[in-house]
Amino acid sequence: MTDLSLSDHAIAGKTAPPSEARAFRLPTQWLGVAPFFIFAVMFLILPTLYLVLGAFQNAAGAFTFDNIVGIFDPPNLSNYVQCQYDSWISWADGNCRLPTILAAYWISIKISLASSLIGAFAGLAIAIAIVRGGLPNWIRSATLTFSGVASNFAGVPLAFAFLATLGRLGLVTVILNTVFGLNIYAHGFNILSFWGLTLTYVYFQIPLMVVIITPAIDGLKKEWGEAAATLGATTAQYWRMVVIPVIWPSFLGTVILLFANAFGAIATAYALTGSSLNIIPIVLYAQIRGDVLHNPHLGYAIAFGMIVITGLANVFYIWFRTRSERWLK
Amino acid sequence: MKSGRFWAWVVFALGAAYFFIPLIATVEFSMRMRRGVYSLDAYKVVLGDPRFQATFGYSVLAAVFTIILGVLIVVPTAYWIRLRLPQLRPVVEFITLLPLVIPAIVIVFGYIRMYGSSSPLPFLASGRGTDALLVIGYATLALPYMYRAVDTGLRTIDVRTLTEAAQILGAGWGTIITRVILPNVLIAVLSGAFLTFAIVIGEFTMASLLNRPAFGPYLQNIGANRAYEPAALAIIAFAITWGCMSLIQILSRFAPRSANRPN
Numbered sequence: 001m002t003d004l005s006l007s008d009h010a011i012a013g014k015t016a017p018p019s020e021a022r023a024f025r026l027p028t029q030w031l032g033v034a035p036f037f038i039f040a041v042m043f044l045i046l047p048t049l050y051l052v053l054g055a056f057q058n059a060a061g062a063f064t065f066d067n068i069v070g071i072f073d074p075p076n077l078s079n080y081v082q083c084q085y086d087s088w089i090s091w092a093d094g095n096c097r098l099p100t101i102l103a104a105y106w107i108s109i110k111i112s113l114a115s116s117l118i119g120a121f122a123g124l125a126i127a128i129a130i131v132r133g134g135l136p137n138w139i140r141s142a143t144l145t146f147s148g149v150a151s152n153f154a155g156v157p158l159a160f161a162f163l164a165t166l167g168r169l170g171l172v173t174v175i176l177n178t179v180f181g182l183n184i185y186a187h188g189f190n191i192l193s194f195w196g197l198t199l200t201y202v203y204f205q206i207p208l209m210v211v212i213i214t215p216a217i218d219g220l221k222k223e224w225g226e227a228a229a230t231l232g233a234t235t236a237q238y239w240r241m242v243v244i245p246v247i248w249p250s251f252l253g254t255v256i257l258l259f260a261n262a263f264g265a266i267a268t269a270y271a272l273t274g275s276s277l278n279i280i281p282i283v284l285y286a287q288i289r290g291d292v293l294h295n296p297h298l299g300y301a302i303a304f305g306m307i308v309i310t311g312l313a314n315v316f317y318i319w320f321r322t323r324s325e326r327w328l329k
Numbered sequence: 330m331k332s333g334r335f336w337a338w339v340v341f342a343l344g345a346a347y348f349f350i351p352l353i354a355t356v357e358f359s360m361r362m363r364r365g366v367y368s369l370d371a372y373k374v375v376l377g378d379p380r381f382q383a384t385f386g387y388s389v390l391a392a393v394f395t396i397i398l399g400v401l402i403v404v405p406t407a408y409w410i411r412l413r414l415p416q417l418r419p420v421v422e423f424i425t426l427l428p429l430v431i432p433a434i435v436i437v438f439g440y441i442r443m444y445g446s447s448s449p450l451p452f453l454a455s456g457r458g459t460d461a462l463l464v465i466g467y468a469t470l471a472l473p474y475m476y477r478a479v480d481t482g483l484r485t486i487d488v489r490t491l492t493e494a495a496q497i498l499g500a501g502w503g504t505i506i507t508r509v510i511l512p513n514v515l516i517a518v519l520s521g522a523f524l525t526f527a528i529v530i531g532e533f534t535m536a537s538l539l540n541r542p543a544f545g546p547y548l549q550n551i552g553a554n555r556a557y558e559p560a561a562l563a564i565i566a567f568a569i570t571w572g573c574m575s576l577i578q579i580l581s582r583f584a585p586r587s588a589n590r591p592n
Contacts, residue, residue: 047439133337171354264432
């Protein structure tokens with residue numbers, strides 16, 4: 001790029017008039033990060049912008065809100081015909097039920113919310129137990145190591161594991177049935193359902209929570225507990241007035257991160273439920289593969305809606321994180 | 330404190346049960362292939378399947394190229410940001426976090442529409458081009474992890490002094506990055522690389538939508554058509570993830586601990 005040494009630059013920067021130094025320095029400075037920015041623009045920002053712009057255009061390329069409105073529309077008749085052979089349509093009771101796109105968003109939001117909340121509270125409980133519970137030290141390190149693995153154990157294999165556990169022939173299903181006489185499938189449980197998918201997502205949500213929240217709990221200083229005790233606080237008061245306010249922002253922030261994590265996931269759901277549960281990434285997947293909505297721009301609108309939801313979630317996450325960092329430094 | 334410890338044990342036991350029962354169930358299920366006795370037949374069938382070998386090999390290769398591309402993009406950038414353009418740090422950090430905001434399925438949807446065979450950059454017109462696009466897509470997925478790993482590594486070394494010392498000895502930029510900076514952050518780069526490997530090896534969405542013969546779509550296909558092999562594959566995948574994470578842990582023991590002078 002340049003064979004001027006660093007000290008030359010420093011001197012040039014100090015002695016030369018600012019305008020001259022700038023005219024000379026800018027290109028070489030920016031060349032160093034050019035590959036990164038070209039990569040990011042070409043393969044991250046432009047493809048996303050392309051979809052976002054497409055969401056506001058009709059087939060002729062003119063500006064329109066129709067696609068966004070289309071998300072909220074009930075499916076039309078042409079979709080109904082399509083329903084006979086399209087895989088993403090739900091076949092729950094043998095009838096062809098038509099989910100709206102809105103319903104798919106709603107199921108996705110519910111599953112993401114349920115799995116992130118369950119994962120967050122369970123993860124928090126585990127983190128508190130291993131940090132403050134007085135358990136042997138090896139349990140803490142073993143839990144953290146396992147969490148690192150399990151939080152990355154997602155996708156298709158995770159679905160297989162849960163099918164082998166809670167599927168119709170899964171170990172837990174069979175044991176519950178033969179040993180305890182409890183047929184969970186007769187009681188309405190199904191791994192290919194809302195709760196089945198939520199329970200499966202929790203398998204990577206809890207460890208992610210443990211990995212992220214443990215440092216925050218480590219950040220609770222012993223002195224605070226002692227100070228509270230000196231001032232005559234009970235354990236309950238110490239938790240209510242010290243621990244919860246300090247952990248709260250990072251807890252909420254992590255909940256949001258878990259939400260976004262579940263919301264964009266598709267592989268686990270696709271491998272687990274095939275196409276019997278219409279979460280929004282699966283609808284988008286079917287749309288990309290075969291234009292099941294008969295309107296490419298409606299597909300863009302779905303993608304845009306997903307970005308809006310995860311984007312909003314991340315705005316909140318950043319906001320909560322900056323608040324929590326004030327305490328944990 | 331006594332009751333606190335009791336509840337800690339209860340929570341830990343419940344958590345351990347939730348996490349180990351599926352693993353035990355999967356192991357058990359994977360060995361049920363031969364009627365009446367436990368056997369490793371499912372593993373033999375899976376490992377002997379030529380499609381397993383082909384798709385697994387393909388995904389390993391894709392992961393290796395992803396890691397190379399990721400290192401080529403991330404290391405010089407993170408280095409340059411620390412050395413010369415600290416004011417750009419928030420921008421770069423924001424961009425590296427974008428793949429966590431934009432779901433993979435949306436990114437690959439954009440690729441399919443932008444780089445089709447009639448576009449100015451027809452990646453999708455040929456098989457090789459699509460392979461390249463898949464590797465690029467994986468590199469964007471791995472960007473948040475790779476950047477953070479490398480940036481943490483750079484924080485523990487004195488980038489400015491090392492650079493100036495190398496320059497005094499007459500090194501050019503290429504030499505500085507490949508022979509001074511890279512060896513110093515090698516452990517961080519390797520951690521990022523193993524994490525990337527763990528993410529890429531079973532990735533389904535991008536590979537499937539780009540129609541690549543990768544391991545993820547193969548897993549999905551087996552899952553839809555077989556009974557016992559998926560359980561065996563799940564155990565194999567878990568072992569791979571475990572291996573990658575263990576390597577990262579082992580590597581982190583060799584990493585330098587503290588910064589002499591944080592930049």
